[in-house]
Amino acid sequence: MIRIAIDCMGGDFGLSVTIPAALSFCERHPDVRLLLAGLPDQIEARLAQARATAAQRERLQIVPASEVVEMDDKVEVALRRKKDSSMRVAAAQVRDGLADACVSAGNTGAWMAISRYVLKTLDGIDRPAIAKAMPNQNGGMTVILDLGANVDCTAEHLLQFAIMGSALVSAVGRRARPSVGLLNIGEEVIKGNDVVKQAAELLRASTLNFHGNVEGNDIFKGTVDVIVCDGFVGNVVLKASEGLAKMLGIFIKEEFKRNLFTLLMGAVATPVLNRFRHRVDPRRYNGASLLGLRGVVIKSHGAADAYAFGWALQDAYDAVASGLLARTTQAVAQLTAGRPAAPSSETDPAPRPAAAHGDFA
Amino acid sequence: MIRIAIDCMGGDFGLSVTIPAALSFCERHPDVRLLLAGLPDQIEARLAQARATAAQRERLQIVPASEVVEMDDKVEVALRRKKDSSMRVAAAQVRDGLADACVSAGNTGAWMAISRYVLKTLDGIDRPAIAKAMPNQNGGMTVILDLGANVDCTAEHLLQFAIMGSALVSAVGRRARPSVGLLNIGEEVIKGNDVVKQAAELLRASTLNFHGNVEGNDIFKGTVDVIVCDGFVGNVVLKASEGLAKMLGIFIKEEFKRNLFTLLMGAVATPVLNRFRHRVDPRRYNGASLLGLRGVVIKSHGAADAYAFGWALQDAYDAVASGLLARTTQAVAQLTAGRPAAPSSETDPAPRPAAAHGDFA
Known part of the structure; x- marks a missing residue:
């Protein structure tokens, strides 16, 4: 089972992209379990809207977060004032061994700073890179x-x-x-x-x-x-x-x-x-790796649609499947x-x- | 009459590109006079090979140079040891008021250094730019x-x-x-x-x-x-x-x-x-301007063919015609x-x- 934590609130389109992408990814990968980090009510509403089946829901888990990092939030705001953001919650799943990888389409600077703060860098690496x-x-x-x-x-x-x-x-x-x-x-x-x-x-x-x-x-x-x-x-x-x-x-x-x-x-x-x-199609090349961290962290393009976001999830999947981190x-x-x-x-x-x-x- | 000095020896292909381009440019622009800087014997041979007509020759003038800046020459070599290079001779035509613009497909660093040395920068400009x-x-x-x-x-x-x-x-x-x-x-x-x-x-x-x-x-x-x-x-x-x-x-x-x-x-x-x-077609966009100098200086792509080099000549022509320098x-x-x-x-x-x-x- 490959477990991927998703910052469901991130990106230009938030839940309207991440939830459909997550459902369709589950369909394609029977060995995947997705942890959906975000505002629980809104995630529930989107899942209902997308008519998620019981079988799909079994492989999805909502991980509550009470805050959202906006695309134009400064790094300091995202890091210091939004300690229960969906981004941070997603990264924490990896830190706590509950997920094997995390993915966000949110603000690059914030995602880099938060994942670095939560996961720390590898020995011998001063700075993570994209x-x-x-x-x-x-x-x-x-x-x-x-x-x-x-x-x-x-x-x-x-x-x-x-x-x-x-x-x-x-x-x-x-x-x-x-x-x-x-x-x-x-x-x-x-x-x-x-x-x-x-x-x-x-x-x-x-x-x-x-x-x-x-x-x-x-x-x-x-x-x-x-x-x-x-x-x-x-x-x-x-x-x-x-x-x-x-x-x-x-x-x-x-x-x-x-x-x-x-x-x-x-x-x-x-x-x-x-x-x-x-x-x-640039959507097929969506997904960048944040390297140098103690965990698999993927950044999706902020403007990604559900198809493109699916490729970022695929990146996370491939990274875990190939034992990239180790x-x-x-x-x-x-x-x-x-x-x-x-x-x-x-x-x-x-x-x-x-x-x-x-x-x- | 618009007068353009050409470093005929420059570029990956030298005379085999610059001479055909010059002849064809003369055909298209009856108001152009071209100054061909380079090794006189070799230029003559190429003109003969290309069957330049008497009418064309009237608008071409060979300006002798005894040296050639190679594509991999260091800037110092080009500037200090090859004082009679075709590049330098071409730039000198502009300095001496004999040409309105100069064009080279040679080594960018050398062309920049030589044209800067020969023509000097404009008041208020520290460094020329491409x-x-x-x-x-x-x-x-x-x-x-x-x-x-x-x-x-x-x-x-x-x-x-x-x-x-x-x-x-x-x-x-x-x-x-x-x-x-x-x-x-x-x-x-x-x-x-x-x-x-x-x-x-x-x-x-x-x-x-x-x-x-x-x-x-x-x-x-x-x-x-x-x-x-x-x-x-x-x-x-x-x-x-x-x-x-x-x-x-x-x-x-x-x-x-x-x-x-x-x-x-x-x-x-x-x-x-x-x-x-x-x-x-990138050849149509060939020709970069070396700005900030006291003269119109154009750089052609080193790998330009005669068609592309013609566009660099066109750049020089347009610059002069529009009174760019003044x-x-x-x-x-x-x-x-x-x-x-x-x-x-x-x-x-x-x-x-x-x-x-x-x-x-």
Whole structure:
């Protein structure tokens, strides 16, 4: 039985998306049990509205929460003033061993802060990061992180992201030794800023399969399995990609709607265009992992519909089924032990002696 | 007569691209005179090979250069050891008033450094920036800068980019008061780093039409006319966009090549698909402006073919025809005079007294 806690109140559409998605997910996965965190009356009303069957209800459990983190709540408000929020209750299910993973479509900053506060970070990780698999032209996926949790990163943080991303890809079994690229700029005046240059040195000295610098186009080229960058760059790239894909979709539609002939051509080509649309449907790539925490935490896009939210639940399911957490913890410990001691800016400002790594070995 | 100097040796393909592009550009623009900077014998050979007519030759002038900046030459090598490079000779034509604009498809870092060294920056501008117009879903264009000239920027630099980008858009006549957005990240933990936060304050205090923060997707949504960011972020976004567009193109092709039926559907839809392909053809958007210099300087993509290089020449032509340089100089002076005095980190580490702006008013 795989148990997933859902922040039912999160996201732009809250219960109207999370409840239908939860019911349909239960249908598809007989081995799943869902813990629905949120305002009990509202959840009950939605379940009744969606005509949840007795069989479905048996695999659903409402976990009451009295507060809701709004999409525009500041992190401090979400963390300190809403101690009984559906978000926090969902994360607490994982902490207390009642759920194997938790999922929210709510405010990213709040979800990151709350899940970090409730679950704590893994040994050897200063800062959690947001990772996502993006499709590439080889037909595979490129995992990119960080996508917005950390705007100012040190070289050491980038190394930790590389370790976590590498652990993610090896855990889900696609590669024994995933290749890692450091996102940088190309032929321009100065190749990268100081942090990136230092990170390259740390990566070269690590036991990771470091490919070297990669550029923006390598994300979709599939040059490497994992690409690391700071959260500012990652977030901008992710959103620019969403925007570009949307624009190109609009342009294709416009061309086919130009006149009667083009409409007819479009009608003929519909099966192919639908296949293409399905293949690049961003909803199928919904679901980002908050890595570096002592638990499986998934973030859904805030604007997700029920279909998209189902993919975020699928991410949680796959992570649990592949034993991601145990594997990641182990990989982080191994790789952290294998790399040279480096100062950790956040938890320990002084350089750590190599012996301090003993407990990871 | 519009006079454009071309670095004929630059780019991945050198003369085999620049010479055919130059000849075809001459055909399309009877009011153009081209100055071909490069190794004279090789240029002559290419002109003969391309069967340049006597009429064409009348509007072409070979300007001898004895050296070539290679695509992988370091900036220092290009600048200090190759003082008679085709790049430098091309820029010198503008400096000496013999050409109105110069174009190169060579090494971006070298082209930036050389054109800056030869032409110098405008008053009030510390650092030149690379700007490019990207298509947006409103059917318009969004100018984004910097795209890689400056990886570490201060808030003051971002303000200068905004002034230059704004001047560019108003100069080419599309908007009287172009709206300016500051590229930032959205709902995430910390909204932007310190530099971006400070830049927002400077922009708000300026006389520019500052829209506020924008996110990656706004580039293609057309939310604002100008988007500013540091060169690291801009370069990664530009290249990621190129990569994504390429991947989507490959995916569409693959879907139509799946079997005989889909091939037939593709054949029927060919006119529409070709229109779409033409509309999003990145070669049509080739040509980036190096802004902030005392001359019109255009950078072509290194991998440009003759068709794409023709668009970079067109950029140079349009810039000269619209009086871009005079208008930009004036706009920079006006806007610089209108904003509060701020310390300029590079040319003058101490805060400048407001009176120092007197000569811009």
